[in-house]
Amino acid sequence: MKNxxxxxxxxxxxxxxxFCLALVLLVNILTxxxxxxxxxxxxxxxxxxxxxINRASELVILAVGMxxxxxxxxxxxxxxxxxMAVSAAVCCNIxxxxxxxxxxxxxxxxLGFIAAIVVGIAIGCFNGFLVxxxxxxxxxxxxxxxxxxxxxxxxxxxxxxxxxxxxxxxTLGASIPGIPVPTPFIVAMIVVAVTALLLKKTALGMYxxxxxxxxxxxxxxxxxxxxxxxxxxxxxxxxSGLSGLIASSRIYSADANxxxxxxxxxxxxxxxxxxxxxxGGKFSIAGSVIGAYTIQALTTTLYAMHVSSDQVPxxxxxxxxxxxxxxxxxxxxxxxxxxxxxxxxxx
Amino acid sequence: xxxxxxxxxxxxxxxITIVLFFAMYGIGCVLFxxxxxxxxxxFLNLFISNAGLIVIGIGMTVVMITGGIDISVGSFVAMGCMxxxxxxxxxxxxxxxxxxxxxxxxxxxxxVQGFLVAYMDIQPFIVTLAGMFFARGMTAIIxxxxxxxxxxxxxxxxxxxxxxxxxxxxNKKGVMIYPYIYPTVVIALLLLVAAFIMLxxxxxxxxxxxVGGNEQSALMLGLNxxxxxxxxxxxDGFLCGVGSILFCLNTLGGFVEQAKGFExxxxxxxxxxxxxxxxxxxxxxGTLFGVLIKATIEAFITxxxxxxxxxxxxxxxxxxxxxxxxxSILAMIKKKK
Numbered sequence: 001m002k003n004x005x006x007x008x009x010x011x012x013x014x015x016x017x018x019f020c021l022a023l024v025l026l027v028n029i030l031t032x033x034x035x036x037x038x039x040x041x042x043x044x045x046x047x048x049x050x051x052x053i054n055r056a057s058e059l060v061i062l063a064v065g066m067x068x069x070x071x072x073x074x075x076x077x078x079x080x081x082x083x084m085a086v087s088a089a090v091c092c093n094i095x096x097x098x099x100x101x102x103x104x105x106x107x108x109x110x111l112g113f114i115a116a117i118v119v120g121i122a123i124g125c126f127n128g129f130l131v132x133x134x135x136x137x138x139x140x141x142x143x144x145x146x147x148x149x150x151x152x153x154x155x156x157x158x159x160x161x162x163x164x165x166x167x168x169x170x171t172l173g174a175s176i177p178g179i180p181v182p183t184p185f186i187v188a189m190i191v192v193a194v195t196a197l198l199l200k201k202t203a204l205g206m207y208x209x210x211x212x213x214x215x216x217x218x219x220x221x222x223x224x225x226x227x228x229x230x231x232x233x234x235x236x237x238x239x240s241g242l243s244g245l246i247a248s249s250r251i252y253s254a255d256a257n258x259x260x261x262x263x264x265x266x267x268x269x270x271x272x273x274x275x276x277x278x279x280g281g282k283f284s285i286a287g288s289v290i291g292a293y294t295i296q297a298l299t300t301t302l303y304a305m306h307v308s309s310d311q312v313p314x315x316x317x318x319x320x321x322x323x324x325x326x327x328x329x330x331x332x333x334x335x336x337x338x339x340x341x342x343x344x345x346x347x
Numbered sequence: 348x349x350x351x352x353x354x355x356x357x358x359x360x361x362x363i364t365i366v367l368f369f370a371m372y373g374i375g376c377v378l379f380x381x382x383x384x385x386x387x388x389x390f391l392n393l394f395i396s397n398a399g400l401i402v403i404g405i406g407m408t409v410v411m412i413t414g415g416i417d418i419s420v421g422s423f424v425a426m427g428c429m430x431x432x433x434x435x436x437x438x439x440x441x442x443x444x445x446x447x448x449x450x451x452x453x454x455x456x457x458x459v460q461g462f463l464v465a466y467m468d469i470q471p472f473i474v475t476l477a478g479m480f481f482a483r484g485m486t487a488i489i490x491x492x493x494x495x496x497x498x499x500x501x502x503x504x505x506x507x508x509x510x511x512x513x514x515x516x517x518n519k520k521g522v523m524i525y526p527y528i529y530p531t532v533v534i535a536l537l538l539l540v541a542a543f544i545m546l547x548x549x550x551x552x553x554x555x556x557x558v559g560g561n562e563q564s565a566l567m568l569g570l571n572x573x574x575x576x577x578x579x580x581x582x583d584g585f586l587c588g589v590g591s592i593l594f595c596l597n598t599l600g601g602f603v604e605q606a607k608g609f610e611x612x613x614x615x616x617x618x619x620x621x622x623x624x625x626x627x628x629x630x631x632x633g634t635l636f637g638v639l640i641k642a643t644i645e646a647f648i649t650x651x652x653x654x655x656x657x658x659x660x661x662x663x664x665x666x667x668x669x670x671x672x673x674x675s676i677l678a679m680i681k682k683k684k
Contacts (some may be wrong), residue, residue: 026666075624134675137624139416143615144668151660159657256657265476278470310491310603314484317477321463324477330467 010168016273017287020323021294024301030235032304045180048300056296057184058084058243058260061191063266063288065239067276068195068232071212073131074280075138076268077236082149084244084260091116091245092162092254101163109168117241123149124237128230146264153256163253173249182205184246191239196285208232212280266295273323348384360621361633363677367670368636371643379650386516387526393642398531399424399594400612400641404620404634405542406586407613412546413579414559414626415471416465419478420587421609423456426482427591430495435501442500450588456482458577465576479610486603496595505531505596531593538589542631554650555579560627595655616641619670640670 009015028035028048038047041168062080069077094115097106105112124144130141175182199205210224219225240260247259272278272296274287284328298319302312376385383389394401399415403420410417427449434445456478463474488499508527523573546552557565558575566572594606618624619640620633644666 001653066437075573129673134672135679136671137626137677139614139617140618140671143611144664144671146611147667148661148664151657151664154657155661159655196682203458265479269473269476272470272473278472308487313480314488317479317481317484320477320480324469324473325463325467328467 003108005245013275014287014290016327017290017294020273020326021290021297024142024294024297024319027098028301028304032301035301035304040180040341043178043180044175045182048304050182052293052296052300053185054086054182056293057182057188058246059245059264059270059292059296060289061239061243063265063270063274064191064285065197065232065236065294066267066271067283067285067288068208069094069138069236069266070271070276070282071276071280072208072229072232073138074212074278075131076278077127077142077233078139078264078268079123079127079142079145079149080236080240080243080267081260081263082153083120083237083240084247084263085150085153085254085256086123086156087116087120087241087244087256088248088259089156089162089256090119093156095164095166096162099162100158100160101165103165105164105166105176107170113245116245117238118237120237120241120244121234122237124234125230127237128233131233132226132229148288150256153254153259155256157256159256161253161255165252167206170249170252173246173251184250187242187246192285192289199285204228209282213282267292270295270319270345273320273327275327325329358630359681360678361630361636363674364633364636364640367642367678368643368674375643375650378647384646384650388430389646391511391526391528391532393639393646394532394535396527396597397642398529398535398637399590399592400502400595400598400609400616401535401635401638402538402586402591403609404616404638405539405631406583406590408617408622408629408631408634409546409555409586410471410583411614411617411622411624412555412559412626412629414562415576416473416614416624417460417475417478417502417580417583417587418610418614419456419475419482420590420613421606421611421629422486423453423521423572423587423597424591424594424606424609425486425601425603427453427588427593428598428605429486429489429494429603431501431592431595432496432601433489435496435498436494437490442498442504443585445610447594450585451590453584453586453588454581455584456587457602458579460584461577464580465573471638483603486605489684490601491603493600495600499552501596502599505599508532515637517550517638518652525590529596534589535593538586539571539635546631551575551578555628559629564671570583578612612641612674615667619667619674621674 022109025035032048035048038045038049040046066077066080091112094104094107094112095105095109099106127142127145127190127238130144131138132137172183172187179186199208206221207218207228210221210223211228211244243263244260248254251259268278271288271290272291273291274284274291276283276287298316299312302315303309307315372390377382403424404682407417407420430449430452431445434448435442436442438445440448460474460478461468464471507530509530510525510527512525515523518524554570554575556564557568557570558572562572565575595601599606616637617629617634618637620630620635622629622633622635641663644663648654648662654662
């Protein structure tokens with residue numbers, strides 16, 4: 001009986017991703033005793049844990065968009081980091097009115113935000129057009145924006161870092177007065193909730209999976225496969241634009257070379273760590289979100305252990321391989337054969 | 348029947364690539380005729396500066412034909428260069444053992460990645476992404492500062508010019524100057540021919556196509572799918588080792604940020620050359636032309652000379668876009684027929 005409940009828990013789809021996240025966090029009990037301490041300073045929460053949920057926000061948003069893209073088109077969008085840079089550049093450039101630094105807004109804040117999101121969606125549509133309509137392999141199609149994106153961002157900002165030194169611009173990346181939780185976390189949660197609702201309450205979620213599993217047959221049963229794939233890319237563009245804004249607000253500037261750098265890799269990793277197949281089809285948004293937090297938890301843990309930033313990748317790589325190996329079919333096979341051996345021995 | 352169509356498509360894509368390359372080079376010769384774009388030496392420079400990329404592109408193509416991908420190559424090149432530089436300058440190891448150690452590291456790297464992909468069934472993108480992180484981080488662990496290579500043997504290899512007996516011109520002093528290449532180019536082209544023959548005429552080569560085309564059928568035909576995949580990654584690892592040595596002979600140093608984005612160059616070259624990311628289709632000759640096209644685009648930008656760095660990126664992307672879209676449209680028209 002007891003064995004049964006244990007099996008039920010371990011066979012849950014999200015069990016392994018959550019287990020891995022817990023494992024990463026648990027390491028800290030041994031190495032950094034004050035890791036779980038949360039304190040309140042000036043009405044704001046502080047601590048390593050808060051740092052993780054704050055810093056992971058962009059990644060969570062990207063992972064949501066990436067999950068849909070991966071599911072529908074069985075490919076990855078490697079341009080998300082570059083889109084972040086473009087949207088940040090557009091927003092800052094509008095807010096400064098074309099100057100390289102400003103202490104007052106030249107245009108309303110909302111205009112900058114909307115323009116940045118629109119640009120994100122537009123680039124997403126471009127990617128979507130190439131993938132869905134022209135049938136180009138996703139990674140190759142997005143390689144174009146991956147290469148051009150930072151160039152365009154530099155073109156917009158004239159190759160310099162553009163600063164918006166207005167306090168209200170920092171709200172999105174820091175906190176709203178009176179609310180102790182960091183704003184990026186709230187935004188990320190809204191995106192996750194809205195996406196989940198949209199997928200659950202409409203048939204979109206099912207359509208996306210159907211297209212991912214078999215494009216041809218889903219078209220034959222009447223789903224507009226091309227449209228669905230196009231939409232996922234547009235949505236991924238929206239997510240990238242939004243996280244570009246958050247990243248830019250954190251540093252109240254647009255840095256074309258560094259905003260969203262290597263974020264595409266982390267986003268794809270988050271999707272995979274969350275137990276989703278990169279081959280398309282069935283997906284779990286919750287899994288990707290957990291994956292994103294796992295990656296950030298890992299990075300923060302390493303920093304808490306005083307590993308220097310350019311050496312972090314080595315440990316990250318090792319842990320990632322272990323996590324993915326634990327979830328791999330190869331490992332499951334090995335476990336199964338081991339169990340069978342045991343049964344045989346017992347008999 | 349299906350197989351025949353696929354092969355036809357491969358050669359068709361290859362044809363497009365080759366025609367476009369010569370068209371592009373021709374345009375360059377016309378546009379920059381006064382600056383000597385059309386000189387034999389300039390043509391050879393395309394090979395000289397990309398010998399490493401050609402070799403790594405071969406490895407990438409082989410892996411891509413199995414339906415996989417390897418995005419760790421850029422970081423591996425950085426690690427390989429750093430290892431060479433550190434061993435020869437700080438470690439007191441001779442050039443020959445250093446080169447052998449890098450080759451062995453490449454094989455081990457390929458073995459580990461191949462094992463994870465083939466036997467653990469982990470997605471190639473994720474495995475090699477981890478490999479990418481690992482190699483880049485390792486480069487920083489070996490040394491955070493740039494190391495320049497001064498080893499005499501290694502320098503001699505790097506500077507050994509091989510003059511071609513034709514294509515020369517008489518300079519202002521009336522001396523006949525022949526165009527030259529470096530040994531790196533010879534190595535790269537020899538490996539290319541070897542890979543071409545291997546893929547086309549050996550059992551292993553054909554089984555790579557079979558595994559990439561349809562894993563299930565390959566399995567049913569009695570192929571050891573896992574073993575073939577593992578071998579492909581080991582071969583890729585070895586070629587990465589060779590590629591990083593050739594790259595190092597060109598740059599003569601190692602630093603953490605080296606060869607960043609190199610993996611995308613390699614993937615783009617393979618794809619432009621007609622290799623499909625979905626597996627089963629591809630050709631190393633196409634990859635060679637893919638590299639040459641990328642090199643020609645870069646040569647355009649150097650000859651143009653006034654573009655700011657961001658325009659370089661945008662131009663490369665625009666040409667890439669033009670190329671990929673054209674390829675896709677042509678393939679679609681062909682399919683419709």
